[in-house]
Amino acid sequence: MRWKGRKQSSNVEDRRGLSAKGIAGGGIGTIVIVLVVLLLGGDPTSLIQNIQTSDQTTTSNYTETAEEKELAQFVSVILAETETVWHNIFADIGKQYREPKLVLFSGSVQSACGVAGSSTGPFYCPGDQKLYIDLSFYQELQTKFKAPGDFAMAYVVAHEVGHHIQNLLGTMEKVQQLRSRISQEEYNQYSVRLELQADFYAGVWAHYTDRIEGLLEEGDLEEALNAASAVGDDRIQKQAQGYVVPESFTHGTSEQRKRWFYKGYKTGDIRQGDTFNTTNL
Numbered sequence: 001m002r003w004k005g006r007k008q009s010s011n012v013e014d015r016r017g018l019s020a021k022g023i024a025g026g027g028i029g030t031i032v033i034v035l036v037v038l039l040l041g042g043d044p045t046s047l048i049q050n051i052q053t054s055d056q057t058t059t060s061n062y063t064e065t066a067e068e069k070e071l072a073q074f075v076s077v078i079l080a081e082t083e084t085v086w087h088n089i090f091a092d093i094g095k096q097y098r099e100p101k102l103v104l105f106s107g108s109v110q111s112a113c114g115v116a117g118s119s120t121g122p123f124y125c126p127g128d129q130k131l132y133i134d135l136s137f138y139q140e141l142q143t144k145f146k147a148p149g150d151f152a153m154a155y156v157v158a159h160e161v162g163h164h165i166q167n168l169l170g171t172m173e174k175v176q177q178l179r180s181r182i183s184q185e186e187y188n189q190y191s192v193r194l195e196l197q198a199d200f201y202a203g204v205w206a207h208y209t210d211r212i213e214g215l216l217e218e219g220d221l222e223e224a225l226n227a228a229s230a231v232g233d234d235r236i237q238k239q240a241q242g243y244v245v246p247e248s249f250t251h252g253t254s255e256q257r258k259r260w261f262y263k264g265y266k267t268g269d270i271r272q273g274d275t276f277n278t279t280n281l
Helices: 027-038 044-050 066-092 137-143 150-169 171-177 184-211 220-230 233-241 254-267
Strands: 012-014 018-020 057-059 101-104 108-111 114-117 123-125 130-133
Touching: 012 066, 066 101, 066 150, 066 184, 108 130, 123 150, 130 150, 137 150, 150 171, 150 184, 150 220, 171 184, 184 220, 184 254, 220 254
Parallel strands: 012 101, 018 108, 101 130
Antiparallel strands: 018 057, 108 114, 123 130
């Protein structure tokens, strides 16, 4: 991706070296954290409900490596590019875009959704409208998920921004309100639709980044598609336990995630990303 020399976002909060105490030590809280690890960011409402909160923080000696410095600059550029695209799209539909903050952390972090550790993976918290990323996740993408490349990481950032779009448009709140009204299995189906729509929005961003800004290089799109496929529920469950349980899916299959991202990329039209009113997921 042709990102070097591009404008960086002013909405980046660097909390590396500042760790939060109070992560759930056992029981359902720990189970939820493990699930979120497996599902790349997880369901924000799970973080709200199941991770213990604390306002205590500790400071540790943190020294940024050259690789981390470059990666921090990279995600800042990606955030800036999402700001440009979504400001324009929101203006086209008669709305004003509110930019989210991106928090860089190491070890653990305090959010409005609770305390989360690095193993939680990148996530978006609707309570404070912030994206949280430990840059060590880039290594996980390459090794654990077999999804190398800078545009694979760009997809991760764009996906979390996709959740911010859903928050601004009221979609996330509508889904969260269903939690106490329906069974867990039914709610999982809505969670899948929410995640696939976030993938679609990430694809919409990639469309404009490629067609208008001309930042994509050969192989970049394949990196994003590979990353989307790598974090499908079926693939992760197969690797973790040797079999899949479709009723427990919360993010969608590898094929679905890749397909909805690609649809967003091909169309660039947010009106075609209604995952909630289609029978063809």
